[in-house]
Amino acid sequence: MTRSETAARFAASAGARDGAAVPGPAFRDWWEGRPRSGAFEVTRIPFRELDRWDFDRDSGDLGHESGRFFTVEGLRVDDGAGTVRTQPIINQPEVGILGILVKEFDGVLHCLMQAKFEPGNLNVRQLSPTVQATRSNYTRVHQGNPTPYVEYFHGPARGRVLVDVLQSEQGAWFWRKSNRNIVVEATGEVPENEDFCWLTLHQLRRLLLTDNLVNMDARTVLACMPLARPQEAAQTSTDPFVRALLRSYDAVDDAPEARNTLGEVISWLTDARARCEHTTQLVPLSDITGWTRSDDAISDDSREVFQIIAARVRAGNREVREWTQPLLAPWQQGLAVFVTRAIDGVLHVLVRATPEPGLPGAIEIGPTVQRRSTADTRAADPFAETALTDDPARIRSDVVLSEEGGRFHHAQTRYRVIEAGPDVPLETPDGYCWVTVGQLMDLVRHSHYLTIEARTLLACLHALW
Known part of the structure; x- marks a missing residue:
């Protein structure tokens, strides 16, 4: 199966209004009923x-x-x-598994998601990947029960691998941490577990707009899924922002609609890494x-x-x-913002070459504006005012989401997508670059190009059509 065919199947799931396995009302009942096996x-x-x-x-x-x-x-x-x-x-040198198992129901891909309780979550329970486990956990160093469904992602092949890429995590808090982001399509019957639920990508896109519901590990895997331009939405939407966003899916590689070619974007990042003097x-x-x-x-x-x-x-x-x-x-809530602008009718995202001391490559592509806390202010940040706008006509997404609850306690980030106009110039300051959504999806196929915050915002962009 080609990547374009896989992307079309994911796009069909993203456009499916309800789940064949678990319709919307049934999901809400299931979610409110978790857990049934004891308190946390x-x-x-x-x-x-x-x-x-x-x-x-x-x-x-x-x-x-x-x-x-x-x-x-x-x-x-x-x-x-x-x-x-x-x-x-x-310092967690082990490479963990962040895996989502997918399966077709009535011809539409569904994702097997877990109601997972983690000690650092503000609300304790969040929607997680099928498997979210360190090597120590799935090899049972803790001498506990086996990790459900780990056999689909570790050991002899149990399905068709659709996505498989190493990605970094928070470089301000982790030392050179990477996890394996993997999506596997089940080819046979999958055993049921009451703490797991099958959802379409459309259902997950809607849930991403709810504060502290879809956890960080699920968001990064969702961002790594290839996604074709959704044809139905492209034909029916009358919102200029959405139409520009959908055109941006097609603006890949060296497409003339993109302000920069993919090669120029990669060269820009490579130059930033080469010039970085941080040790x-x-x-x-x-x-x-x-x-x-x-x-x-x-x-x-x-x-x-x-x-x-x-x-x-x-x-x-x-x-x-x-x-x-x-x-x-x-101590405080973080902030991560994509500032976007339509250029010749195609939505572009303004990204920044973001240095963080714990990143494997020192610098990755991050949000336009990112702060770990209100104390992390950059006096010279040229886009802070735009990122913090309170103009409802410019705010396309504004949601507070939790970071990894297995290592961080009540760590939350406010994620925003802002639609800017001509007040944000096309000429960028040093360290910034305009990219299309299609180019971001090309880059996220490979390891250590997009920060965890940029991947979350990419997933949020997918929720806006």
């Missing part, structure tokens, strides 16, 4: 109550006695211009400065960035019923 309770605890986790006597690093899962270490960042800072960072180095956690460790937290002295805390978790529907772990807890 998260309690903050002092570090001394962590079970099988401890601070290393020499380095001060916080890790698990098995040497698996992850460690909290120190990071030294030199910006190349004379500023050096340090911070804690999560990073892991250091002992005990060597970082500007941070204070207490009985129950490692906090930045400004109380503006994040803290490392500890939690006890009791879960009735997870592979392990009770455990303790560290969590990274941001």
Whole structure:
């Protein structure tokens, strides 16, 4: 099956108004009924109550006695211009699986999604991929129950692979972390599980517009799915923004409708990476400065960035019923914005070459405007005013979504898509570039081009037609 054929099948699912397997009302009943296998309770605890986790006597690093899962270490960042800072960072070298199983019902692809409870989620329960597991989890280092459906993504082939790509995660909080984003089409019968539900891409697109419902791991896999221009929407929409958005799906590679060719976009990013003078180095956690460790937290002295805390978790529907772990807890809500503009009738997205100390390649393509917190202000950010507009005619999407609840505590980001006009010039400042939606989808086929925030915003763009 060719990529264009796969993209057409996903587009058909994205246009299917209701699910054959689980219609909209049935989904709401299913969602409100989760879980049926016990409560989920998260309690903050002092570090001394962590079970099988401890601070290393020499380095001060916080890790698990098995040497698996992850460690909290120190990071030294030199910006190349004379500023050096340090911070804690999560080092999780294992490549995890973020997998969505798909299957046809009545000729339409459906995605098998999970009602998953995670300790860091503000609302605890969110809609997750079929499998969301670290290698330590799916190889059962925790000695718990097997991960449901992992056999479709690990080991002997159980279906047809439609998407398979390594992608980064938050480079400000993770050290060179990558997960395998994979979509597999089941070719036989799939066993039922009451905590899982089959949904079309259309249903998922609508759910993406709800605060804190579709989790980060589901969003990144959804963004990696190829998607053809939806023909029905293209023929029926009268909204100029939507029509420009749909034309943008076709503006790929070297299409004349694109302001920059794909080769020029890649060269722009490569040049930014080559010129980057930032250097990073892991250091002992005990060597970082500007941070204070207490009985129950490692906090930045400004109380503006994040803290490392500890939690006890009791879960009735997870592979392990009770455990303790560290969590990274941001002090404030983040912000990520795509500023868009129609150029010759084709929607373009203004993206930024975004440096983050923990990214595998130092720089990836990120949102027009991105802030980890209100403390992360860039006085020279030329698009902050546009990104923060309160003009309802310009706000195409505005939703608050959670970041990864297995490692981060109540980490939320406000994701916005803004429609700009001629007030945003076509000539871009250094570090910015206009790209089409089709070009973004071409880039996300490959590893380490788009940040996790850019991938979430790409998924949000797919929800706007």
